[in-house]
Amino acid sequence: MDLNDFSVSHVEGKSRVGLLKTSRGCVETPVFMPVGTAATVKAMLPETLEAIGAQILLCNTYHLMIRPGEKVVNHLGGLNTFMNWSGPILTDSGGFQVMSLAKLRQLDENGVTFRSHVDGKKFLLTPEASIMIQETLKSTIIMAFDECTPFPVEKKIAEKSMKLSSRWAERSKSSFKGSNGSMLFGIQQGGMFQDLREESACYLNDIGFDGYAIGGLAVGEPQQKMFQVLDYSSDFFPKHKPRYLMGVGKPSDIVGAVLRGIDMFDCVIPTRSGRNGQAFVENGTINLKNAQYQLDKNPIDEACGCYCCSNYSRGYLSHLVRSNEILASLLLTLHNVYFYISLMKKIRELIKRGEFTAFAKKIC
Ligand SMILES: [Zn+2]
Structure with missing residues (x-):
């Protein structure tokens, strides 16, 4: 089995057990990724995470680019050395946090200009910048830059946004170097609309990614609505690639999503609830x-x-x-x-x- 490969060993209906081979070791799926927002899973030592069987962590590009800055992380050896975690790390693209946390954001074809919620400093995030930042962080799995629409959203707005995300996915792929042996995942958008979800998946499949994420869910819609989207969404992606449902969720959300063919999850619920x-x-x-x-x-x-x-x-x-x-x-x-x-x-x-x-x- 090659590096950056995914193989499915068991299938039951749409649910599957798989093995994702990354440059930082293997991950058995379905997998839950504890969230280490600012390069730390809050209130947990990396050795405890390893001891209890955590296989892969998620870190947030938005938080790390504004503090301490990706160049500082790179200077201190990249994310793995910086936070003393030897396993794989997935970084999100920053798009979701820019929409939910940043101030005075302005979005155009090129990208998003915003002010940091920490100190008001101005940043420009484009697909090229997001990929460069994630490569500078030395992330194991890099996410394409996308725009996440809220719930509910009008179809016209969801369509326009999905098409922009598709063009950004192409630019993300073009600027991705893979110099650290990392993988690149694309992100499907399209709100709660089946035809838009299919169109988005078609764009992403044509571009070609190492894995496919389903974005724009877990944004406040009821669980049954999310399951309805998942009922068809995962079918649009190739069977031999991992599927990642971003930001989900409660245990019943995860069980229902695995039932519908999802392999990877991340969520702040277990850590935030604990605090x-x-x-x-x-x-x-x-x-x-x-x-x-x-x-x-x-x-x-x-x-x-x-x-x-x-x-x-x-x-x-x-x-x-x-x-x-x-x-x-x-x-x-x-x-x-x-x-x-x-x-x-x-x-x-x-x-x-x-x-x-x-x-x-x-x-x-
Ligand atoms: Zn216990």
Whole structure:
């Protein structure tokens, strides 16, 4: 098997188990990528991430280009050395954060001019600049630059935006050098409109990418709406390439998306919830701030094998959360990321045994 290759080993309906071979090692899919926004998965040590089975991390181009700047990261050895993580790292293109966080943005055919939400400094992000920044960061998987439309959006606007993203995808591919052995993924857009999603996929397939992401979902639409788009969206892409659903999601979103042929996921939910005192359990989340847990001697989850559940009671964790202790964030983030990674492992095992569809139908 060559580098930057993807092979599918098991299929059940549209769900599949695959192996993505990157320049930084192999990734078993379906996979969840913990989010390391500013080159750190908040409240987690890289060695803990590795110990609990994290295979690949996501970092945000927008955050790193404005602080500390890609040249600083490059000077300090590139993202892997900089953050002491030896496995693969996927960077997003910056497009989504420019739309959601940046100030005074102006968009034209060339790209987006904006002011940083941190210090107001002016930046220009174009497809060429986004790819150059991601190559300077020495990212393992680089994302094409796109525009993400909100929900709901009129069809005319979604179409215009999708066509712009398609032209930007072509420019992203043309400027991609692959000098660090990295891969380049394209991003499908088109809102909630099937014909636009198909047209977008056609453009991307013609250009040719190492993997295909489905963008413009998880932007506030109901879960059933997202599933409707996924029902047809993944079919437009070649079977022998990985498919990545950006920014998703809750456990039931992930299960439903794997059922519809998705291989890769990222989301801030497990880490952000952990910092807010919420812990994932089999049927949802529990909020440890609630008074009912103050005298609770049980771990978050009896069945969980993580360090937090092996050593600490809900009562102690509730105390830490109420006291705003840093250890609360560390332990709850660890449990939540462990929960997500264990879920993905379980999904892979169920697909291998041909039992995933039955499991998924009970959840979503
Ligand atoms: Zn646990």
